Amino acid sequence: MTTDPTVPLFDTLTIIGPGLIGSSILRRALDDRRIARRLIACDISPEVRARVAELGIADGIEADPVAAARDADCVILCVPVGAIAMVAAQVMPVMKPGAILSEVGSVKKTVMDAMEPLLATCPDIAFVPAHPMAGTEFSGPDAGFATLFEDRWCLLTPPENTPASAIARITALWEMMGARVRSMTVEHHDRVCAIVSHLPHLLAFTICGTADDLADETRSEVLDFAASGFRDFTRIAASDPVMWRDIFLNNREALLDMLDRFVADAQAMGNAIRTGNEDVIVSRINRGRAIRRSLIENRQA
Numbered sequence: 001m002t003t004d005p006t007v008p009l010f011d012t013l014t015i016i017g018p019g020l021i022g023s024s025i026l027r028r029a030l031d032d033r034r035i036a037r038r039l040i041a042c043d044i045s046p047e048v049r050a051r052v053a054e055l056g057i058a059d060g061i062e063a064d065p066v067a068a069a070r071d072a073d074c075v076i077l078c079v080p081v082g083a084i085a086m087v088a089a090q091v092m093p094v095m096k097p098g099a100i101l102s103e104v105g106s107v108k109k110t111v112m113d114a115m116e117p118l119l120a121t122c123p124d125i126a127f128v129p130a131h132p133m134a135g136t137e138f139s140g141p142d143a144g145f146a147t148l149f150e151d152r153w154c155l156l157t158p159p160e161n162t163p164a165s166a167i168a169r170i171t172a173l174w175e176m177m178g179a180r181v182r183s184m185t186v187e188h189h190d191r192v193c194a195i196v197s198h199l200p201h202l203l204a205f206t207i208c209g210t211a212d213d214l215a216d217e218t219r220s221e222v223l224d225f226a227a228s229g230f231r232d233f234t235r236i237a238a239s240d241p242v243m244w245r246d247i248f249l250n251n252r253e254a255l256l257d258m259l260d261r262f263v264a265d266a267q268a269m270g271n272a273i274r275t276g277n278e279d280v281i282v283s284r285i286n287r288g289r290a291i292r293r294s295l296i297e298n299r300q301a
């Protein structure tokens with residue numbers, strides 16, 4: 001995409017849901033005014049709106065999504081997955097022809113299915129779903145930070161008929177956020193995220209629950225002696241319940257498939273331990289070590 005460096009990518013950028021992800025986008029865009037001349041934040045929660053005002057991370061704050069979206073060149077929905085299509089239905093009819101609607105949800109297929117009838121009625125709005133593969137266990141506007149997306153992937157899942165210019169602008173936006181961008185189908189996205197993000201969270205929530213169920217025997221040990229292995233699980237398990245409820249229920253099929261695979265693999269490891277099969281045990285551990293090494297090397301590259 002050819003851009004005039006003196007003209008911002010968007011005149012008005014609206015973030016609906018300035019929580020962890022939305023406020024991180026706002027913070028980065030505040031630091032780099034080549035992204036947007038005017039930044040609008042909109043949230044359903046009066047406490048979040050008040051906090052965004054105190055933090056000073058938007059030029060304007062709206063309670064009403066319609067007022068927030070009307071003049072925007074780009075609206076990014078940063079609300080939980082279960083609310084994306086509902087908020088899209090509120091804003092799309094008032095958006096300017098040629099404007100771009102994006103969202104950052106962690107699941108894409110059910111959102112796309114719900115969006116299809118809306119898109120058919122608003123052919124002048126380009127829809128470019130995006131998913132930054134970055135986050136923390138914290139939520140809300142205080143949790144965001146401008147460097148969250150640096151050197152992280154952002155996955156785009158644009159519908160087939162999306163204008164190339166809109167995809168190029170959302171790609172440019174995420175590159176200005178510091179991310180690397182890749183496009184893929186919604187189905188592929190949901191399977192990839194099921195294994196690298198959603199299943200690990202399911203395991204973390206579950207292992208903490210399992211340990212807690214054994215409270216009489218282990219509670220003091222969990223609290224007093226948990227070293228970094230268990231603590232790493234508890235960090236992930238501290239994540240937001242509404243966000244993860246929506247992810248699990250919206251990526252049901254791919255997540256259950258990955259869970260079945262995991263259970264089979266865990267049982268194979270269990271059998272190797274039961275039968276004392278050292279080769280299987282060592283080769284599975286080595287595979288894990290190799291994956292960890294390659295992730296670290298890639299991050300350094």
Ligand SMILES: NC(=O)c1ccc[n+]([C@@H]2O[C@H](COP(=O)([O-])OP(=O)(O)OC[C@H]3O[C@@H](n4cnc5c(N)ncnc54)[C@H](O)[C@@H]3O)[C@@H](O)[C@H]2O)c1
Nearest residue numbers: 017019020021043044078079080081105106135136139140
């Ligand atoms: N947290 C992560 O690690 C992460 C990473 C990548 C993508 N995501 C996705 O990003 C989205 C936001 O996640 P987050 O962690 O920033 O959540 P968050 O809870 O920090 O922020 C969400 C905000 O949306 C607001 N909101 C909810 N419903 C709304 C509505 N109907 N209208 C207006 N505002 C509404 C909430 O009040 C809240 O301020 C989710 O779809 C999530 O799946 C999260």
Ligand SMILES: O=C(O)C(=O)C[C@]1(C(=O)O)C=C[C@@H](O)C=C1
Nearest residue numbers: 106132133134135136137196197
């Ligand atoms: O780092 C974390 O705590 C996260 O949960 C971030 C994480 C992930 O699983 O990697 C969570 C959900 C997203 O959709 C993308 C990123």
